[in-house]
Amino acid sequence: MVTEIPLIKIKDLSKRFNREWIFRNLTYQFNRGSIYVFTGPNGSGKSTLLQVITGAIPPTDGSLTYYNVNNSEIAIDNIYKKIAVATPYMDLIEEFTLDEHLSFHFGMRNIRYELTLAELKNIMYLENAGSKHIQNFSSGMKQRLKLGLAFYTEADIVFLDEPGTNLDQTAFNWYYNQLLKVPKECTVIIASNNPQEYPENSKRIDILSYK
Numbered sequence: 463m464v465t466e467i468p469l470i471k472i473k474d475l476s477k478r479f480n481r482e483w484i485f486r487n488l489t490y491q492f493n494r495g496s497i498y499v500f501t502g503p504n505g506s507g508k509s510t511l512l513q514v515i516t517g518a519i520p521p522t523d524g525s526l527t528y529y530n531v532n533n534s535e536i537a538i539d540n541i542y543k544k545i546a547v548a549t550p551y552m553d554l555i556e557e558f559t560l561d562e563h564l565s566f567h568f569g570m571r572n573i574r575y576e577l578t579l580a581e582l583k584n585i586m587y588l589e590n591a592g593s594k595h596i597q598n599f600s601s602g603m604k605q606r607l608k609l610g611l612a613f614y615t616e617a618d619i620v621f622l623d624e625p626g627t628n629l630d631q632t633a634f635n636w637y638y639n640q641l642l643k644v645p646k647e648c649t650v651i652i653a654s655n656n657p658q659e660y661p662e663n664s665k666r667i668d669i670l671s672y673k
């Protein structure tokens with residue numbers, strides 16, 4: 463029997479903007495080592511749910527608890543050390559070159575597999591862009607950088623919102639291969655309305671069920 467190790471438990475989680483409930487009474491347990499997908503049409507609340515779970519915005523009601531491997535609770539203020547995020551609303555530092563951005567980011571967070579920054583640039587197909595400023599990156603290059611930072615920062619959970627955005631077919635295939643390479647104890651949570659962005663056996667949470 464596979465033992466399910468809890469990572470995040472949410473109970474009666476609800477979010478309202480003004481008078482509109484985006485989701486209500488969502489109770490769910492996310493375990494270690496699985497891929498979860500929030501599904502639903504445009505505007506249904508996938509990004510909002512992702513942002514509530516990452517602690518970026520507060521819920522209106524309900525509780526959200528993160529757990530260590532030994533089942534002790536993690537204070538919500540400390541979860542940023544456990545998560546890696548790639549979302550359309552996450553800003554890259556446009557004034558930095560790629561090399562400066564990588565040094566800055568990995569000055570604060572550990573890199574997976576003890577990769578060198580040169581190796582990471584190769585993995586992201588950005589090996590020739592080290593001295594280029596992020597503001598001069600194409601949208602696909604920016605997306606590869608966001609995804610590379612999310613996949614290769616040591617973290618228990620990788621959050622991805624619309625990961626295939628701005629990727630051509632080659633880069634999309636690259637994304638999907640990176641997703642499959644995430645360490646097996648790591649959890650991935652994706653907001654997506656494109657079934658090609660996640661494996662068929664991912665666990666799905668249909669946001670429309672929580673209106």
Ligand SMILES: Nc1ncnc2c1ncn2[C@@H]1O[C@H](COP(=O)(O)OP(=O)(O)OP(=O)(O)O)[C@@H](O)[C@H]1O
Nearest residue numbers: 479484502503504505506507508509510511653655
């Ligand atoms: N800060 C905010 N203030 C008010 N309403 C908001 C705010 N953020 C999002 N909304 C509303 O919440 C609803 C859900 O938006 P959200 O971006 O979570 O949907 P989504 O499922 O991720 O959509 P998409 O597939 O288009 O990315 C929308 O009606 C949106 O207008």
